[in-house]
Amino acid sequence: QQQVKQSPQSLIVQKGGISIINCAYENTAFDYFPWYQQFPGKGPALLIAIRPDVSEKKEGRFTISFNKSAKQFSLHIMDSQPGDSATYFCAASISSGGSARQLTFGSGTQLTVLP
Amino acid sequence: EADIYQTPRYLVIGTGKKITLECSQTMGHDKMYWYQQDPGMELHLIHYSYGVNSTEKGDLSSESTVSRIRTEHFPLTLESARPSHTSQYLCASSAGWNTEAFFGQGTRLTVV
Numbered sequence: 001q002q003q004v005k006q007s008p009q010s011l012i013v014q015k016g017g018i019s020i021i022n023c024a025y026e027n028t029a030f031d032y033f034p035w036y037q038q039f040p041g042k043g044p045a046l047l048i049a050i051r052p053d054v055s056e057k058k059e060g061r062f063t064i065s066f067n068k069s070a071k072q073f074s075l076h077i078m079d080s081q082p083g084d085s086a087t088y089f090c091a092a093s094i095s096s097g098g099s100a101r102q103l104t105f106g107s108g109t110q111l112t113v114l115p
Numbered sequence: 116e117a118d119i120y121q122t123p124r125y126l127v128i129g130t131g132k133k134i135t136l137e138c139s140q141t142m143g144h145d146k147m148y149w150y151q152q153d154p155g156m157e158l159h160l161i162h163y164s165y166g167v168n169s170t171e172k173g174d175l176s177s178e179s180t181v182s183r184i185r186t187e188h189f190p191l192t193l194e195s196a197r198p199s200h201t202s203q204y205l206c207a208s209s210a211g212w213n214t215e216a217f218f219g220q221g222t223r224l225t226v227v
Contacts (some may be wrong), residue, residue, distance in 0.1 A: 042221075
């Protein structure tokens with residue numbers, strides 16, 4: 001059972017455009033939602049993360065939008081650059097209590113930003 | 116740069132051989148993980164550890180085994196490698212379930 005569903009599987013954007021990647025989750029106990037960026041030949045690295053007490057978090061060109069009622073969150077990359085071309089993974093975890101558990105990852109989105 | 120290291124980076128080995136993939140971290144993290152990933156594809160959790168002497172199987176069934184005798188060390192062993200084990204293996208660690216997970220660069224395993 002896939003608890004975090006990610007879309008699209010691949011995305012092609014022109015330089016300067018906006019890249020949007022979406023994730024939906026099922027388990028309402030999730031309380032930590034990070035996004036990871038992975039370049040070929042490297043391990044994933046944390047890009048930005050949000051907790052459910054806020055609806056949006058922005059760090060530079062990267063923004064997470066979070067909709068608790070819809071159980072969805074998305075990554076927006078403004079002014080996309082060729083250097084942003086990578087695979088992006090959303091994830092979710094439960095941080096405390098008897099149900100605490102490690103990150104559950106989405107299936108990944110391969111982003112290509114054309115020059 | 117994250118202080119988590121995997122060796123070897125690349126390994127080509129024959130069917131039936133025993134192999135151990137090494138993973139070490141110097142951040143003092145209690146939680147460590149092994150993921151299996153085909154290039155650019157989904158991350159599948161195969162093992163994790165809460166701390167010394169605690170290991171659990173992940174969501175994806177794996178014929179590999181792990182041990183956690185020291186906080187900083189979390190090796191993965193395949194007793195008899197098969198071509199179906201060909202994949203990339205990523206090790207990670209974190210201080211908690213809701214803190215940044217740091218990944219190693221991975222071991223690309225090819226079983227011929």
